Amino acid sequence: MKLYRPVSLLAVVMFALVGLIFLFMPNEVLVFFNTASRYLGMPESPVQGVDLYLALAVGYMYLVTLLAYLMYRNPNNRIFPMLLANGKLATSLLSLYLFLMHQPFLIYITNCVVDGLIGLVALFFYLQIKKTEA
Numbered sequence: 830m831k832l833y834r835p836v837s838l839l840a841v842v843m844f845a846l847v848g849l850i851f852l853f854m855p856n857e858v859l860v861f862f863n864t865a866s867r868y869l870g871m872p873e874s875p876v877q878g879v880d881l882y883l884a885l886a887v888g889y890m891y892l893v894t895l896l897a898y899l900m901y902r903n904p905n906n907r908i909f910p911m912l913l914a915n916g917k918l919a920t921s922l923l924s925l926y927l928f929l930m931h932q933p934f935l936i937y938i939t940n941c942v943v944d945g946l947i948g949l950v951a952l953f954f955y956l957q958i959k960k961t962e963a
Contacts, residue, residue: 833904833954840897840913840947848890855883862936874934893917900954902916907958910951917948 850858856876863873896913903909921944928937 830904830954830957833957834901836950836954837901837904841894841901844890844894844897847889848894848920851883851886851890855886859936862934862939868936869935871935872932874932874936889916889920900951904960905961906956907962910955910958914948914955916953917944917951921945921948 833884850899859874859876866873893913893916896909896916899906900909900913916942922942923938928934928941941957
């Protein structure tokens, strides 16, 4: 549990930065992954039509930033890591589904791995807090 607050604070900073990148450079994110996809021999994802998804992505990043901040401020409250774990594991599984069933885009599998790892870390902290309560 020694790492809980530092990891939570790191998550606050990282989620906020990603949210700002989504807000101010939405096309560049997809262009970056499309460039990497070309080098890896993977199909490129479409770059158009991001306006609605921009609002959703930035709103989601705000929410996970808030959850990470609440984890940092309230390290004994297990509801915050439980909520973060659910959100991140859900987007991880959805990204895996899209990678397998829609197109094997690099951005899908990257989001699957990154959000999956974040979700597992949050789940670990949730279980650790729950164990200390018992």
